Each structure stands twice: as structure tokens, then as C-alpha cells.
Amino acid sequence: MRYVDEFRDPELITKAAEEIRRLAEPERHYRIMEVCGGHTHAIYRFGLKDILPDNIELIHGPGCPVCVLPMGRIDDGLDIARKNDVIFAAFGDMMRVPGAHGSPFEHKARGTDVRIVYSPADALQIARRNPDRHVIFFAIGFETTAPSTALTLMRAKREDIHNFSVFCNHVTIVPAIRAILDSPDMRLDGFIGPGHVSTVIGCRPYEWIARAEGKPVVTSGFEPLDLLQSIVMLLRQLRAGEAKVENQYKRVVPWEGNRAALKAMAEVFELRPHFEWRGLGFISQSALRIRKEYAEWDSEQRFDVLETRVADPKAAQCGEVLKGVLKPAQCKLFGKECTPEHPIGALMVSSEGSCAAYYNYEYRKTASLVTEISSVA
Amino acid sequence: MAHGAGGKASRRLVEGLFAPLLCGNSREPLGDAARVEIDGIPMAMTADSFVVKPLRFPGGSIGELAVNGTMNDLAVAGARGHSMVVTFVLEEGLPSSVLEAEVRAMSSALRRSGVAMVGGDTKVVERGKADGMYITTAGIGRPLPYLRVDARSVRPGDKVLLSGPIGDHGITILLARGDLDLEADLRSDTRCVLPLVEALGQEAGPGVRWMRDPTRGGVATSLNELARDCGLGICLLEEEIPIRDAVRGACELLGLDPLHIANEGQFLAVIAPEYADIALNALNNTPGGEAACIIGEVRKEPANAVLVSTQYGGSRIVDMLAGDPLPRIC
Numbered sequence: 243m244r245y246v247d248e249f250r251d252p253e254l255i256t257k258a259a260e261e262i263r264r265l266a267e268p269e270r271h272y273r274i275m276e277v278c279g280g281h282t283h284a285i286y287r288f289g290l291k292d293i294l295p296d297n298i299e300l301i302h303g304p305g306c307p308v309c310v311l312p313m314g315r316i317d318d319g320l321d322i323a324r325k326n327d328v329i330f331a332a333f334g335d336m337m338r339v340p341g342a343h344g345s346p347f348e349h350k351a352r353g354t355d356v357r358i359v360y361s362p363a364d365a366l367q368i369a370r371r372n373p374d375r376h377v378i379f380f381a382i383g384f385e386t387t388a389p390s391t392a393l394t395l396m397r398a399k400r401e402d403i404h405n406f407s408v409f410c411n412h413v414t415i416v417p418a419i420r421a422i423l424d425s426p427d428m429r430l431d432g433f434i435g436p437g438h439v440s441t442v443i444g445c446r447p448y449e450w451i452a453r454a455e456g457k458p459v460v461t462s463g464f465e466p467l468d469l470l471q472s473i474v475m476l477l478r479q480l481r482a483g484e485a486k487v488e489n490q491y492k493r494v495v496p497w498e499g500n501r502a503a504l505k506a507m508a509e510v511f512e513l514r515p516h517f518e519w520r521g522l523g524f525i526s527q528s529a530l531r532i533r534k535e536y537a538e539w540d541s542e543q544r545f546d547v548l549e550t551r552v553a554d555p556k557a558a559q560c561g562e563v564l565k566g567v568l569k570p571a572q573c574k575l576f577g578k579e580c581t582p583e584h585p586i587g588a589l590m591v592s593s594e595g596s597c598a599a600y601y602n603y604e605y606r607k608t609a610s611l612v613t614e615i616s617s618v619a
Numbered sequence: 620m621a622h623g624a625g626g627k628a629s630r631r632l633v634e635g636l637f638a639p640l641l642c643g644n645s646r647e648p649l650g651d652a653a654r655v656e657i658d659g660i661p662m663a664m665t666a667d668s669f670v671v672k673p674l675r676f677p678g679g680s681i682g683e684l685a686v687n688g689t690m691n692d693l694a695v696a697g698a699r700g701h702s703m704v705v706t707f708v709l710e711e712g713l714p715s716s717v718l719e720a721e722v723r724a725m726s727s728a729l730r731r732s733g734v735a736m737v738g739g740d741t742k743v744v745e746r747g748k749a750d751g752m753y754i755t756t757a758g759i760g761r762p763l764p765y766l767r768v769d770a771r772s773v774r775p776g777d778k779v780l781l782s783g784p785i786g787d788h789g790i791t792i793l794l795a796r797g798d799l800d801l802e803a804d805l806r807s808d809t810r811c812v813l814p815l816v817e818a819l820g821q822e823a824g825p826g827v828r829w830m831r832d833p834t835r836g837g838v839a840t841s842l843n844e845l846a847r848d849c850g851l852g853i854c855l856l857e858e859e860i861p862i863r864d865a866v867r868g869a870c871e872l873l874g875l876d877p878l879h880i881a882n883e884g885q886f887l888a889v890i891a892p893e894y895a896d897i898a899l900n901a902l903n904n905t906p907g908g909e910a911a912c913i914i915g916e917v918r919k920e921p922a923n924a925v926l927v928s929t930q931y932g933g934s935r936i937v938d939m940l941a942g943d944p945l946p947r948i949c
Contacts, residue, residue: 246871252931259932286935359798466931
């Protein structure tokens with residue numbers, strides 16, 4: 243398969259791993275953050291830790307959109323759906339995310355009309371086919387998914403479809419990276435930069451990280467060879483005492499980003515003054531809301547929103563894990579109360595969440611663990 | 620819904636509620652079919668339900684699936700299907716032409732697998748209640764004399780054999796629903812695997828320790844069940860697992876693992892190492908078994924788990940499916 247097989251070639255992967263060993267100074271410990279949840283998933287999925295030297299530590303970053311969404315937003319979205327008898331459409335990743343009153347799947351079992359869609363355009367299609375019902379698309383994601391939401395809203399307006407609105411939870415990646423770097427307990431040597439987000443925003447928005455913070459950034463693809471090559475590029479910079487932004491994922495990421503996508507986002511969205519991130523708290527100008535020109539298609543402006551605020555379960559240490567301060571297995575609930583089947587923290591829900599990725603692919607390599615099969619859920 | 624998806628929740632429902640209350644203190648591991656003896660005559664029995672949407676899909680339909688699925692459950696328990704009964708649950712307003720097409724599909728599947736339909740029942744439910752039709756079956760068969768399969772007989776060093784490429788059925792159904800706007804040249808793999816099982820049994824019978832058809836939950840779920848039943852680790856080599864490009868492509872796009880995708884015409888077998896070559900030859904020389912291959916082996920570690928390794932040295936645990944496979948966002 244093109245674009246896949248050549249990036250999983252065992253010989254090239256072995257060579258890249260050797261190059262990493264050659265470049266990594268044995269007495270030095272490297273802490274590299276992969277910002278993107280897709281990278282976290284790939285690192286575990288391909289077992290890359292098995293082939294990296296011990297002194298290269300990968301820290302999982304905040305780039306999992308499901309993970310950083312505060313619980314109250316899910317409750318608010320589902321509350322609107324329940325009270326107004328609307329169709330609640332969301333990506334598959336969202337379906338098991340617990341709100342304080344249950345996940346979308348649990349609401350579905352209780353009678354709310356919850357549908358899995360693969361793109362916002364599918365949600366709009368549901369609205370076209372059900373002119374008597376209102377359809378809410380529960381939008382999540384970074385700049386990767388925001389353009390498709392924007393284009394869908396532009397289309398709804400153009401086609402005069404009024405039984406459709408978006409509950410917008412789109413966030414932006416750069417403020418989250420800034421929050422991580424501002425965190426006093428965080429020491430990082432460099433970043434594996436987001437892949438998909440960068441296809442939209444390009445590489446320029448990371449230049450301040452290199453310039454002002456002195457940390458190298460390499461925008462990376464998602465195949466094993468992509469990630470290893472990005473680590474090679476980071477190590478070369480670190481060895482040479484440099485800090486710059488480099489683009490490993492050139493086959494997909496244009497340095498200047500995607501102008502058409504950025505234009506669509508600017509047409510539909512504006513920055514929120516502040517937005518709550520699960521684990522990171524309120525971050526100013528870190529999320530998008532729908533402009534007043536599109537108010538009619540904004541669920542938050544159309545319906546009453548409870549503005550629920552739900553504190554994370556006390557024992558769960560999602561925030562520390564999300565910032566990379568704790569490893570997933572160091573959380574007190576990991577693998578005990580909190581599992582992918584019964585997630586307490588959001589990091590256990592999405593397959594891109596570092597806890598779920600670690601639990602699914604890595605955990606039992608060392609711990610011989612059998613899930614208790616003693617009671618019915 | 621997760622309780623019906625064939626993964627962890629399904630198993631917990633069976634082991635936590637159904638088996639203890641309905642099957643008493645039986646310590647037999649849960650298999651695809653149960654062995655019973657009536658007046659000293661050994662028999663195998665199974666029951667199955669089919670709730671697929673859409674009813675017809677490239678390569679098959681619900682009626683054909685119902686016959687093949689029932690026969691396969693018996694086959695991988697080491698038995699040749701003898702006769703079966705069927706219950707149709709029909710949705711009010713189902714066009715009679717649709718029903719007739721499914722009955723015809725069942726009839727040809729029965730002829731192909733050499734099994735007799737000996738009875739049945741029909742229920743009609745209100746419109747909107749049954750997605751067109753549901754089919755429930757029960758099958759009974761005679762154990763093949765040269766096969767005795769039991770997860771507890773599996774030993775470290777045994778080889779894991781797979782009858783052919785995986786994921787065809789699940790991905791075909793996913794695409795046939797039409798929600799994805801994806802097209803691929805792909806057909807369901809639904810078929811009766813009995814001829815393959817018989818060939819395997821005749822050539823390598825004493826070496827066959829365990830068999831399973833990896834339907835819902837896919838290869839990963841079947842092998843995790845085996846790992847837990849035998850307390851050993853199942854180690855697979857990723858490059859050895861046969862997967863068509865169309866299935867791989869769809870899985871890459873949707874963020875699914877082919878090991879979690881349903882099959883309807885494949886089976887897994889664990890073979891004693893000294894019989895591995897004979898077993899593989901037996902399958903490769905039987906029509907429909909040309910693509911059979913050895914995909915891994917049983918080891919002591921990681922106990923109770925399935926580990927997939929790659930040629931370049933990376934490895935990962937593959938768990939049972941938790942709920943239905945959900946496509947990832949990005």
C-alpha cells in the first residue's frame with residue numbers, strides 16, 4: 243500500500259533506530275514531547291519504545307481533542323439534545339466519553355437520538371433527510387477538524403438549512419503548547435510537532451518555540467519511520483546546539499499551511515476569550531466559537547446552555563498525565579477503577595489518549611494481568 | 620450495545636450471568652458449540668442469531684450467513700453439522716420478495732454444506748422493530764472422530780494457524796452500509812469451513828489442539844479468549860497475518876485494527892509443532908485453503924494476553940475488543 247508500506251520498511255526502520263543510538267549521547271537523558279494524540283497512538287501501536295534507547299523518553303502531550311474536553315461540555319451538549327428532542331451527532335471517539343450524567347452511548351440507551359457520523363457533512367445530510375427534526379453536530383478537534391466544520395456551516399447557510407446547528411468545542415494547539423511550556427514542573431528538550439494540525443496551520447506558528455524557548459520542533463508524520471526520522475532530526479539539532487522548526491512531514495504539510503482551510507475558519511469562527519481545558523484549566527484565546535453572522539447555526543446561541551462545570555474525579559490524575567508530569571501507570575486509578583471499558587478519566591477513552599494507548603498496547607507486556615470477569619457491567 | 624459486540628462485555632455477560640445461572644457448575648471452557656452425550660452417543664450443539672444490516676451485501680446475505688455461521692460453529696468445535704432448525708423474526712411490512720430471496724439463499728447454503736433443515740418457527744413484530752428480519756438458528760452435529768479440541772490442551776511452542784485473509788466480512792458490511800462514501804472491491808468471506816476442518820483433521824488430527832472461527836470481535840478477541848482459557852501468551856508476527864489491501868486501507872483510514880474486524884469464513888487453529896507443516900500442507904492443498912498460513916505461536920509470556928510483534932522489533936499487546944470498533948477522528 244503506497245504511503246504506508248515504505249514508511250514501515252523494516253530495514254529503513256532499523257537504520258533509523260541505529261542512527262538514533264549513534265546520535266543520542268549516552269550520559270544525557272532526552273525528554274521529547276509528542277504533542278499530538280495521533281502520535282501517542284502510533285508510538286504504542288508500533289511498539290516504538292521497544293526500539294528506542296532507554297535515555298530517550300517520550301512525553302505524551304495535550305493533543306488529544308477528546309481528552310482535553312471538559313466533562314461539563316458533554317453534559318451541556320447532551321442536555322440540549324435530551325430537552326429539545328434533537329438528533330445528537332458526533333464522531334465515534336466521543337461516544338464513550340463519560341459526562342457527569344453518562345456518555346453519549348448511555349444517553350442513547352436511555353432514548354436520546356445519538357448518531358455516529360464520520361464528518362460534519364454527514365450530520366448536515368441527516369438534517370436534510372429529517373427536515374422536521376433539529377440536528378446538533380457536537381464538534382470537537384483542533385485545527386485538523388475545524389475547517390470541515392466551518393465549510394459545513396457555510397454550506398448550511400448557503401443552502402438555507404435551518405434545522406442544523408453546531409455545538410462548537412474546537413480548540414487551537416498553540417496556546418496548549420504555551421501552557422505546557424509555562425508549567426514550572428516541565429522540563430523538555432524538544433517537540434515532535436503535530437502532523438495533521440500542521441497540514442492546516444503550517445509550521446510558522448511554532449517558530450516562537452524555537453526562537454523564544456530555545457526548543458527544537460520537528461513536524462512529523464504518523465508512520466514508524468516518520469517518528470524515528472523526526473527523533474533523528476531533533477537529536478541532530480540538540481547535538482549541534484540548535485533550535486529551529488523543521489518539517490519531516492513534507493509530503494503532507496506545507497510550510498505556510500492550507501490557505502483555503504484557514505480562510506474558511508476565519509469566515510466562520512472567532513477566538514473565545516477563554517476556554518476550559520481538562521487537566522490544564524482555563525487558557526485564554528485557546529478555543530473557537532461561531533461568529534454572530536452564523537448565530538442561527540450555533541447551538542449555544544440557539545438553545546439554553548446549562549454551562550455545567552464538573553470537577554474531575556478527585557483521585558484521577560488526568561491533568562498531571564496530560565501535562566506529561568506523570569506516566570499513565572503512575573495514576574492511582576490506572577488499570578484498576580479506570581480502564582478503556584469503564585473510563586473515569588478522559589485519557590482512557592479515546593484511543594489517542596495516552597492512558598488508553600498505554601493500557602491497550604503496552605501495559606500487559608510486563609504486568610500479567612487478567613481483567614476480572616466476575617460481574618456484569 | 621457493547622454486550623452484543625462479541626468482545627469483553629459479551630464475555631462478561633456470559634461468564635458473569637448466563638453461565639453461572641443457566642449452566643450450573645460446568646467447568647468446561649466456553650466454546651462455539653457444546654458437546655453433549657445422549658445415551659452414550661456424543662453430539663455437538665450450537666445456537667446463533669443473525670442481525671446483520673444491510674440484509675444483503677457483496678458476497679452474501681443474512682440467510683447464507685445463518686447457515687454457514689451455524690455449520691462453522693459446529694466445525695470449529697470439531698463436529699460435522701447434521702441438521703438445523705431456524706426461527707425467523709420478521710418486521711411487519713417486509714416485502715415477500717426479500718424474504719423469499721433469503722430463504723433461497725439459505726437453501727443453496729444448506730445444499731453446499733450438506734446439512735438438513737428439519738424445523739423452524741416464524742414470528743412477526745411491529746414495523747420498526749427488527750431491521751427487516753432477524754434469523755435465529757440451532758444446529759446439531761456429530762463430533763469428527765479424529766478431532767478433540769480443548770483450550771486446556773494448548774502448550775507453549777504450539778503454532779497458530781489461520782485459514783486465510785482476515786477482515787473481509789466486517790469491512791464489507793461497514794462499506795455496504797453506505798455511511799462512509801468509501802468503495803472497495805471487497806466481498807464478505809462467508810462460507811462453510813467444514814471441508815477445511817475435515818482436511819485438517821484427517822491429516823493432522825492428533826496435532827490439532829484448539830479451533831475457533833473469529834467472527835465478531837475478530838482474531839484478537841478469539842485469541843484473547845484462548846489466552847485466558849489456557850493461561851499462556853499468544854505471540855503473532857504482524858507481517859505473517861494475511862490482510863487484503865482493501866481491508867488494510869479501510870482500517871488505516873478509519874483507525875481500526877484488522878485484528879478486531881469480523882470474519883465469517885475463516886478459522887484459527889492451534890497445532891502441535893510437530894504437526895504444523897502437515898497441517899499447513901493439508902489446508903493449502905484443499906480448495907479455499909490456499910492462503911492458509913502460520914501467523915504465530917504460543918509462549919509462556921505474556922500470560923493471558925496476545926502480543927503482536929513486527930519485523931523491526933516493535934511489539935504491542937492486542938486486547939479483546941471493548942464495545943464496537945469506533946472510527947477515530949483524525
